[in-house]
Amino acid sequence: MKTENFGYKKLYIDGQLVDSASGEREDVICPATGEVIAQVAKAGKEDALRALESSQKGFNYWKNLSLDERTTWMLKLRDAILEKSHELRTAMVHEMGKTYAGSLEDIERLTEALEWYPNAMKNLREEQIPDYDNTHTHKMIAKPAGVVVAYLAWNFPLLNVGYKIGPALAAGCSLIIKPSALSPLSTYMVGEILHSINFPKGVVNILAGSSRDVATPMTTSKIPAVLTMIGSTQTGQKVIADSTTSIKKLGMELGGNAPFIVFEDADFDTALDLAIGLKFGNTGQICVAANRIFVHKNIYDKFLKAYVKRASEIKIGFGIKENEDVFMGPLASRSARDRMLELIEDAVGKGAKLEYGGEIPADLPEGGNWFQPTILSGITTDMKLFREETFGPVAGVMPFDTDDEVLELANDTEFGLASYIFTNNHKRIERFTEDLEFGEIQINGVKYAIYLPHGGFKNSGIGHDCSHLALEDYLVKKRVSTAL
Numbered sequence: 300m301k302t303e304n305f306g307y308k309k310l311y312i313d314g315q316l317v318d319s320a321s322g323e324r325e326d327v328i329c330p331a332t333g334e335v336i337a338q339v340a341k342a343g344k345e346d347a348l349r350a351l352e353s354s355q356k357g358f359n360y361w362k363n364l365s366l367d368e369r370t371t372w373m374l375k376l377r378d379a380i381l382e383k384s385h386e387l388r389t390a391m392v393h394e395m396g397k398t399y400a401g402s403l404e405d406i407e408r409l410t411e412a413l414e415w416y417p418n419a420m421k422n423l424r425e426e427q428i429p430d431y432d433n434t435h436t437h438k439m440i441a442k443p444a445g446v447v448v449a450y451l452a453w454n455f456p457l458l459n460v461g462y463k464i465g466p467a468l469a470a471g472c473s474l475i476i477k478p479s480a481l482s483p484l485s486t487y488m489v490g491e492i493l494h495s496i497n498f499p500k501g502v503v504n505i506l507a508g509s510s511r512d513v514a515t516p517m518t519t520s521k522i523p524a525v526l527t528m529i530g531s532t533q534t535g536q537k538v539i540a541d542s543t544t545s546i547k548k549l550g551m552e553l554g555g556n557a558p559f560i561v562f563e564d565a566d567f568d569t570a571l572d573l574a575i576g577l578k579f580g581n582t583g584q585i586c587v588a589a590n591r592i593f594v595h596k597n598i599y600d601k602f603l604k605a606y607v608k609r610a611s612e613i614k615i616g617f618g619i620k621e622n623e624d625v626f627m628g629p630l631a632s633r634s635a636r637d638r639m640l641e642l643i644e645d646a647v648g649k650g651a652k653l654e655y656g657g658e659i660p661a662d663l664p665e666g667g668n669w670f671q672p673t674i675l676s677g678i679t680t681d682m683k684l685f686r687e688e689t690f691g692p693v694a695g696v697m698p699f700d701t702d703d704e705v706l707e708l709a710n711d712t713e714f715g716l717a718s719y720i721f722t723n724n725h726k727r728i729e730r731f732t733e734d735l736e737f738g739e740i741q742i743n744g745v746k747y748a749i750y751l752p753h754g755g756f757k758n759s760g761i762g763h764d765c766s767h768l769a770l771e772d773y774l775v776k777k778r779v780s781t782a783l
Contacts, residue, residue: 305337311490313353314500320345330396333666342508350504357473357501370417377413395482396628398618405457412465443471445524453479470773483507550762550772555716558709559589565721583692587717599698715756
């Protein structure tokens, strides 16, 4: 397997591409080979503080531009990203192991966000409040909240950028983006694109570094008005705890543990197709992945047999553009692969049966974080595979008998992001729509788009990504009352 070398990438601070104050660099490792494919400037506390100061100045400039002026800049960035689409997609394949086909979604969501959110802002209407005494008129007006700090997960590097940069810039906020140290390369390349089009300085800053040296100084600073993130629940809890030096708006898309419920009357083939795609797409490293698969006892054996067969046919490999038949790449890190082994060991030790997989493929480079698609049956509620977010290609399948039983099992989790049900019984659909404790309920299919709200309950987050609801995280409201 041949990897590319992307050279050295600098921080993007105050409109300039710069080395870190310490001069420190960090290797970017390709998870398919274990080879170094780039170096990035590693930010420290001094860089974080400089980015905060730059963002405050950038906000003071950006908020005073008209929406039409902001839109012009955002569309200019969109066009420049589209021109570099192949380079950005290739970088994502190399830095976190997704397939080239899978990388298209990142580009689409990023560019759609830059185009869609200005229109969403344009469509916001001033809220008029009636006065019951007929002595005043009242209205609510929206204003940009201020400096935004965005902490991003590594699994969809540029999709995650789009989910934050689109609504923040459209609302009139400036933005500091901190990508994950696992996949900073493509985001740093966006910094290069911003620099190449002379994007107004300070409006967007991009830097990656350790949580201690970069995230903590930014989270505890009184400059940010908004902290937003995509990541684990544990990280979200840490950010919330550190944020209390001042009152900040919080927007968080955190962990998930999605139930995937297949009833006896479901469209079998549709449910099977989506159970494969939602579990093994992006190597299972998706917050809305089908984590716990519940199948009615009358079709359980048939479904399990078909599911194992389909999983065994998945092509694993380095998903560069030339390898179009590759469906599943490596896990993003060696620790992630080790965790898959731990989950399987825990489940089998508590009585689960390994139906397929569970091994490291022998025909792929030893330096890569390869793992087979894996299916276990006989899952019980005391297993880590039931309790924890898997974030990898290991599926647990459970039979159920009654609607009451599966509803209780589905809701038996600290998470509440996505859920999926397959049935043609309308009364059942009404009940599960009402009683499933998840922010998203997808029935007999799956749809994600920039205009559809994405958010969760319980430990899965605060607020929404995507749709007009995301703008709420970046706006503050004023009541204006005028005496008649």
